[in-house]
Amino acid sequence: MVGKAVSARDEILARLRTALADNPPPVQVPRGYRRVDDRSDVIETLVDRLEDYRAVVHRGIDALPRLLSEVDRLAVPIDVPADWLAGYAGELHRDAPPLSAAALDDLDAVLTGCAVVVADTGTIILDAGPAQGRRALTLVPDRHICVVRTDQVVGLLPEALTQLDPRAPLTWISGPSATSDIELNRVEGVHGPRRLEVVLIGSGA
Amino acid sequence: MNPPVAPATGGGRIRTPLPFPTAAKPAVADTQLRANLHRATRTIRAKRARVVDEVPDWEALRDAGSAIKADVQRRLPELLEQFEASATAAGATVHWARDAAEACRIVVALTRAAGADEVVKVKSMATQEIELNEALEAAGIAAYETDLAELIVQLGDDTPSHILVPAIHYNRAQIREIFQRRMADAPADLSDEPAALAEAARAHLRRRFLSARVAVSGANFAVADTGTLVVVESEGNGRMCLTLPETLISVVGVEKLLPTFTDLEVFLQLLPRSSTGERMNPYTSMWTGVTPGDGPQDVHIVLVDNGRSAVLADPVGRPALSCIRCSACLNVCPVYERAGGHAYGSVYPGPIGAILSPQLTGVADNASLPYASTLCGACYDVCPVKINIPEILVHLRQQAPHPPAERATMRVLSWVMRSPRRWAAALRLARAGAGPLGAYRERTTGARTLRRLPWPASAWTRSRDLPLPASQTFREWWEKQ
Ligand code: SF4
Numbered sequence: 001m002v003g004k005a006v007s008a009r010d011e012i013l014a015r016l017r018t019a020l021a022d023n024p025p026p027v028q029v030p031r032g033y034r035r036v037d038d039r040s041d042v043i044e045t046l047v048d049r050l051e052d053y054r055a056v057v058h059r060g061i062d063a064l065p066r067l068l069s070e071v072d073r074l075a076v077p078i079d080v081p082a083d084w085l086a087g088y089a090g091e092l093h094r095d096a097p098p099l100s101a102a103a104l105d106d107l108d109a110v111l112t113g114c115a116v117v118v119a120d121t122g123t124i125i126l127d128a129g130p131a132q133g134r135r136a137l138t139l140v141p142d143r144h145i146c147v148v149r150t151d152q153v154v155g156l157l158p159e160a161l162t163q164l165d166p167r168a169p170l171t172w173i174s175g176p177s178a179t180s181d182i183e184l185n186r187v188e189g190v191h192g193p194r195r196l197e198v199v200l201i202g203s204g205a
Numbered sequence: 206m207n208p209p210v211a212p213a214t215g216g217g218r219i220r221t222p223l224p225f226p227t228a229a230k231p232a233v234a235d236t237q238l239r240a241n242l243h244r245a246t247r248t249i250r251a252k253r254a255r256v257v258d259e260v261p262d263w264e265a266l267r268d269a270g271s272a273i274k275a276d277v278q279r280r281l282p283e284l285l286e287q288f289e290a291s292a293t294a295a296g297a298t299v300h301w302a303r304d305a306a307e308a309c310r311i312v313v314a315l316t317r318a319a320g321a322d323e324v325v326k327v328k329s330m331a332t333q334e335i336e337l338n339e340a341l342e343a344a345g346i347a348a349y350e351t352d353l354a355e356l357i358v359q360l361g362d363d364t365p366s367h368i369l370v371p372a373i374h375y376n377r378a379q380i381r382e383i384f385q386r387r388m389a390d391a392p393a394d395l396s397d398e399p400a401a402l403a404e405a406a407r408a409h410l411r412r413r414f415l416s417a418r419v420a421v422s423g424a425n426f427a428v429a430d431t432g433t434l435v436v437v438e439s440e441g442n443g444r445m446c447l448t449l450p451e452t453l454i455s456v457v458g459v460e461k462l463l464p465t466f467t468d469l470e471v472f473l474q475l476l477p478r479s480s481t482g483e484r485m486n487p488y489t490s491m492w493t494g495v496t497p498g499d500g501p502q503d504v505h506i507v508l509v510d511n512g513r514s515a516v517l518a519d520p521v522g523r524p525a526l527s528c529i530r531c532s533a534c535l536n537v538c539p540v541y542e543r544a545g546g547h548a549y550g551s552v553y554p555g556p557i558g559a560i561l562s563p564q565l566t567g568v569a570d571n572a573s574l575p576y577a578s579t580l581c582g583a584c585y586d587v588c589p590v591k592i593n594i595p596e597i598l599v600h601l602r603q604q605a606p607h608p609p610a611e612r613a614t615m616r617v618l619s620w621v622m623r624s625p626r627r628w629a630a631a632l633r634l635a636r637a638g639a640g641p642l643g644a645y646r647e648r649t650t651g652a653r654t655l656r657r658l659p660w661p662a663s664a665w666t667r668s669r670d671l672p673l674p675a676s677q678t679f680r681e682w683w684e685k686q
Contacts, residue, residue, distance in 0.1 A: 006210075007301070008300075008301040008302060008303050008307060009289075009301040011210055011303060012285075012301055012303060012459065012508070012510045012514065013282045013285065013286070014209070014210035015210050015211065015212045015213060015510065015514035016212070016281050016282045016285070016459070016510075016514050016517060017209075017282050018209045018210055018211060018212055018514075018518070019212040019514050019515070019517035019518035020279065020281070020282075020517065021209075021518075022520050024275075024278070024279045024520070025279075026276075026279070027272050027275045027276040027279060028272070029269055029272040029273050029276060030265070030268050030269055030272060031265075031269055032262070032265035032268065032269070033262040033265040033266045033269055033471070033474075034261070034262050034265075035470070049484065053483075053484075053487075098498070101414075101415045101449050102415055105411070105415060118485075120484070121477075121484040121485035122484065122485065123485045128496070128499055134498060134499035134500070135444070135448045135499055135500055136448050136449060136499075136500075139441065139444050139445065139448055139449075140415075140449075157470055157473060157474055158467075158470035161466070161467060161469060161470045162467075166428065166431040166433050166466045166491070166493055167295065167431070167493050167494075168493075168496070169490075169491070169492050169493075169496045169499055169500055170489075170490070170491040170492075171444065171488065171489070171490055171491075172473075172485070172488065172489035172490075172491075173487065173488060174483070174484070174485035174486065174487050174488075175487050176487065177439070177440055177441040177487055177488070178439050178440065178487050179353045179354075179399075179403055179439055179440045180370065180439065180481055181352070181353040181354035181357070181370055181371075181372060182353075182372075182377050182380060182399040182402055182403070183241075183244065183245060183248075183376060183377055183399065184245050184248045184249050184252075184370065184373075185399050186483075187399040187400050187403050188400075189400070189403060189404070189407070190353060190403050190406060190407055190439075190440035190441055190442065191351070191407055191410065191411075191414065191440050191441035191442045191444075191445055192440065192441025192444055192445075192487070192488060193441075
């Protein structure tokens, strides 16, 4: 086919097909790993793992007013449950119309919920669903206060994945921002929120 | 009918300018560097061991990870087409690059089209491999590394020396010195406390994040059935780059695919524990095309071959494409610990670099790298996707220019090493002074090496010493540590 340029796409796919000329046999993936947690103390495990990575854990919704009383300027998603804000006397900034990055940078904290939480790794997953808002909201303010209902907690990571919609933007958070780049010491606090506070609510909290 | 298109080797920063032993000399002689490396690799080895030990099904996860990647390699063309279709349907634009130069041209063109003369960057091996920063600079576009270690390396006019911790060769005092010299807004009384250094980096990059219009990232995983990209990080610089700018360009090697979103349940367990030695890294971001009103609205993905088709073409070397860049193999490698990352010349140092770089470029261009190993097997033991690195090393040594008898020897060794059982048995026999690895004798230098092997190995050891473990194997010794 003289004169007709082959696209990079077609050329790469053709190269890869040639590379597989030996016709490797089909692969059966062994999935012998745990997909469901059998431990009974999932909440205790979660608290242990969160604290191990320097998140601060508070138990019960009553902790919230005291926490928020330290916050002068608070960002919230538009659908934040009203009872989370009961008695809040500071400056409230709802994300509607969307707050600019610079405006978010001026606020002291953000209050959100979450989608699902993995106890085994102390991981909070946000999927931009109810009470979470868009990604910038939980990123720019220096302090993230996250309300976790005990019925959102699963034991293992595979259990969490089945509850997520891949089309949603997903943010997995395990402790506050940290770096191990200097002599491999973990130091909390680089670009993400330097303080992560978890308020555990619901039965068993 | 078109003739079949041959797999092609790649370009970029994947070639050793000097033979490994020559390149390693300065590092081996630098006591400060060796102390930094020793301290860092020892720390991270201990962290990894602790969090791997607490996972009862670790071996089952490794088996699954290894098999999923083998399946990806077998079905790579079809999975790439599936990924392209899913990502495109979700609003991303997919580009294809045959080699490093083409990938750089695409990123430059996209950045210009966005009207930007600077980009913020998330640490990415692929963009280092294609030498993107240099290409952007040549096009008049400033590239700002935002990962703390990458920032240290960039400010120090240096190159990374480790996959995960690019500045592993610096200690805190040296980092403070670099910041004071090159970071205009660093506080005058900056201390060398890691927290203070991190704070300085935060302040330095904050404005840049808030105003950046274009970000460039890599991806740890690309999911074929959903079109999702995944970036695993610690500091939040990744989230900043992936969330705030209007345009996001992700440079992704074609081998990064996973067939399904569910497969992440394996890799998101294997990667953090193997990499930073944490149960989970602080932040993982996943995005699928464009989400209206949330994050970048102009999303591009550049799929890069740059030699990967050549790696795929070799059935023995192919598993090198399974690598998830965790760097566990670097941290356990006695050669890496002494030589450091720069000696490997390529962006891929350590055991994985010793097998990946020569395959990406063709062995003739990196002929010394397959020898940058003692074949002790520690890398294979820690690899979360079970790449048999020693086997591939010996296989590649066969391809480097050698006399015929030597090639035959290495074929035998390669066969022995292809089975962990055969290799372990051979090492045991060698310690007893018999078997296929035959007699060894202690050299006058005190180093124990194989000097004379029975035929056909004898032809090889005549010209080359094969380092041999002492009365216990490195693996046995290692397990006791
Ligand atoms: S070869 Fe294995 S251990 Fe080494 S970086 Fe790749 S995945 Fe990690």
